[in-house]
Amino acid sequence: QSALTQPASVSGSPGQSITISCTGTSSDVGGCNYVSWYQQHPGKAPKLMIYDVSNRPSGVSNRFSGSKSGNTASLTISGLQAEDEADYYCSSYTRSSSLYVFGTGTKVTVL
């Protein structure tokens, strides 16, 4: 099972919006609505930001939103803030022999 494909890095200025893509196949991202997104600051454990493609857990800022089209899921961060600087990973349930697959990860830099 290959990892889902994410851009290595995305950057933006404070207040701007950025979008991180997550591309898989019809066996994972394209074949279900079980895509989630995680934020990880250096030396910290990952934190759930989005589940089931577009649902936001309580306590997560509404500046974070998720969507999906075909085999590609996306995470959008609007009103970018310094605290959003972190690594972001997508994950999807998969029909392959492994149950879940993660994305390659994207480093978000706030300029």
Added chain:
Amino acid sequence: EVQLLESGGGLVQPGGSLRLSCAASGFTFSTYAMTWVRQAPGKGLEWVSAISGSGGNTYYADSVKGRFTISRDNSKNTLYLQMNSLRAEDTAVYYCAKVPGRGTKGGWFDPWGQGTLVTVSS
């Protein structure tokens, strides 16, 4: 408050074994599937294994199948990962996480423990 606390990491020689534990509190442990995810130094996240709430269903990544065994003791609110035939490429921080969604399949991971480091080296 839901809390997950991993333990059992350390330095082990190639071919050796190690058992990780994840102590859970703040929720009805037996009701939820649980999972292990690892992260090699400087690398991305890799899903390792998952287990249903009852412990009756287990799943593994191809990279650990046949070498790792996931289990749980619902009377002790504890999740385990028995790791045998360890290789250098198993070196990573191992996180346990609760799977609050629809059982082991199609869920998401929340929250995560703080992680425990496993180093496989001679």
